[in-house]
Amino acid sequence: TIQAQIMDLLLALQKEQDMGLVLITHDLAVVAETAQRVCVMYAGQAVEVGQVPQLFDIPAHPYSEALLKAIPEHSLGAARLSTLPGIVPGRYDRPQGCLLSPRCPYVQDNCRAQRPTLDPKSNSLARCVYPLNQEVA
Structure with a gap:
């Protein structure tokens, strides 16, 4: 209270x-x-920026999705809360590509090779090579 x-x-x-x-x-x-707007951070880096309703309904970054899946109300009936394996990289042990790549359930080779930027073309800015809410061409 x-x-x-x-x-x-x-x-x-x-x-x-x-x-x-x-x-x-x-x-x-x-x-x-x-x-009204939210910036999701991972390992000291902004990974997704967007309007609250859209980001909560359709997250574009896998870390945003993982945070939302870890809310206890979303895990009703489950034996354990949803988690990502591994640990957050430290200041001096960062992977070459995406900072989430060692823990990401959607990781692909490009994710390990290139450091993504925030994409101003998407509805919700996400620092991801393959944003979750984007159509694949």
Whole structure:
């Protein structure tokens, strides 16, 4: 309840002062309830940027998808929460290609070879060689 009171206060100040509000959190429920846009980070790097409803409904980056699958409400009846194998790379042990490639369930050879950029052509910006919500040509 304290968290809800603080969030209410911050949102009221935001409206009253007509200002922006940047929240840094691991709590996806807070993001879903308060944010308009979200930036998902992995290993210190922005991997997906988009509007909250679209990103929550159709994530483009595998890490965004993994975060959403790990929400307890999405795993009702499962023995364990969904997880990604492995660990987040450290500052000095980064893979050559995509930072998520050692842990990604969709990894392909191109993912290991090239470091992707955020793609401004997609509806939801995702740092992924093969974004999940994109048509394959």
